Amino acid sequence: MKERLLLVDDDVELCELLGDYLRHEGYEIDYAHNALEALERLKGSHPYSLMVLDVMMPGQSGLELLQQLRPRVQLPVIMLTGRGEEIDRILGLEMGADDYLGKPCNPRELLARIRAIRRRSEVPAQQTEFPQQPIELHGIRLDPGQREVRVAGEVLELTSAEFNVLAYLLHNAGRVMSKAELTERVLHRPLTAYDRAIDVHVSRLRQKLQRGGDSQELIKTLRGEGYLLVLEAG
Numbered sequence: 722m723k724e725r726l727l728l729v730d731d732d733v734e735l736c737e738l739l740g741d742y743l744r745h746e747g748y749e750i751d752y753a754h755n756a757l758e759a760l761e762r763l764k765g766s767h768p769y770s771l772m773v774l775d776v777m778m779p780g781q782s783g784l785e786l787l788q789q790l791r792p793r794v795q796l797p798v799i800m801l802t803g804r805g806e807e808i809d810r811i812l813g814l815e816m817g818a819d820d821y822l823g824k825p826c827n828p829r830e831l832l833a834r835i836r837a838i839r840r841r842s843e844v845p846a847q848q849t850e851f852p853q854q855p856i857e858l859h860g861i862r863l864d865p866g867q868r869e870v871r872v873a874g875e876v877l878e879l880t881s882a883e884f885n886v887l888a889y890l891l892h893n894a895g896r897v898m899s900k901a902e903l904t905e906r907v908l909h910r911p912l913t914a915y916d917r918a919i920d921v922h923v924s925r926l927r928q929k930l931q932r933g934g935d936s937q938e939l940i941k942t943l944r945g946e947g948y949l950l951v952l953e954a955g
Contacts, residue, residue, distance in 0.1 A: 725749040725767055726835070729759045729783065730775035730801065735825075739773070742828035743835075756781035763794065771797045771835055774818075784816065788881065791817035793851075797838045797909070801826060816881050819909045851885070851906075852892040858950075859939055861930070863891055872930065882907055883926045886919070890940060890950035899947035923948055 726743060728736045731754050740750040751767070753759035755778055763769070776783040783800060790796070800821040814821065819838050822831055855864045862871045865888060870877040879887065885907045889898060903919045904912040912919075927940055941949045 723747060723749045724770040724839070725751065727751050727753060727759065727762055727769045727772040729753045729756075729772060729778075729786075731755060731778045732775070739826075739828055739831060743832065746832055755779060756783075756786040759786060760789075763790075763796075769796055771799065771838060773799050773801060773831070773835075775801045775824075777803060787816050787818060791881070791885075795851075799831070799834055799838065814908065814910070817909050850892075852888055856888075856891045858891055858894055858952075861887075861891065861939075863888055877929060879926070879929065880922075882922045883929070886922050886926055890948060894950045895952040897943055897947050897949045901947075903948065 724747075726748050728740055728750060729752075730736050733752075733754060736752045736754070740752065743750055751762055751769075753762050757780070759772070759774075774783045774787065781789075787798060787800070790798075797819045798817070800818045801824050802821055803824050820834050822834060852863070852865050855862060855866075857863075860873050863884075864870075868884060870879055870884065870887060886903060889903060889906055900919050901912040904910065904916065907922070908918060923940060923942075927938070930939065939951055941951060943949055
């Protein structure tokens with residue numbers, strides 16, 4: 722069965738250009754020209770292997786759509802960004818995009834990035850999935866549905882990445898999660914040399930938990946192994 726891709730861009734001509742090229746390479750292609758159309762497509766009966774999503778669209782932007790989808794929808798996403806939109810690229814990656822490509826884009830380069838992401842996604846998934854139900858531990862209550870964290874009853878303001886790090890650590894309390902695993906799960910990309918993004922998110926999360934009223938070090942660093950949220954504080 723052919724893999725089906727969803728192209729989301731308000732530029733109809735570009736969609737058709739990319740779609741024609743990708744069909745020639747063996748993919749089935751659907752289009753959406755705004756966020757609402759994309760959401761309707763995603764609710765349909767045809768599962769998608771990957772979505773190509775434009776950052777700038779009328780109405781709801783691509784970044785807003787991505788934030789709405791993650792982490793509930795784990796569909797791989799390549800974002801298309803205009804020149805000079807570096808901050809959008811950074812935000813997109815932090816919110817769960819798998820890759821980005823500047824516009825105007827070369828169809829051959831887009832194809833190469835799609836194939837690279839699909840190869841990565843074919844690696845057997847690890848056992849840790851994003852929690853679906855609220856979790857309570859050490860006075861922390863995390864609600865995945867509401868995307869809300871409370872410490873001792875008070876709402877704790879977290880970025881999307883910090884929320885996801887805490888969700889995975891709480892869901893796997895007592896088990897070491899490697900930096901590579903957290904990078905794959907939270908940032909949706911493989912860990913590379915000198916990549917300290919997860920370290921930064923964990924550090925900021927620790928600081929916020931302490932300011933939120935928990936003075937104990939609940940998240941332990943195990944050098945060379947990863948991070949562990951302790952089951953029993955002490």
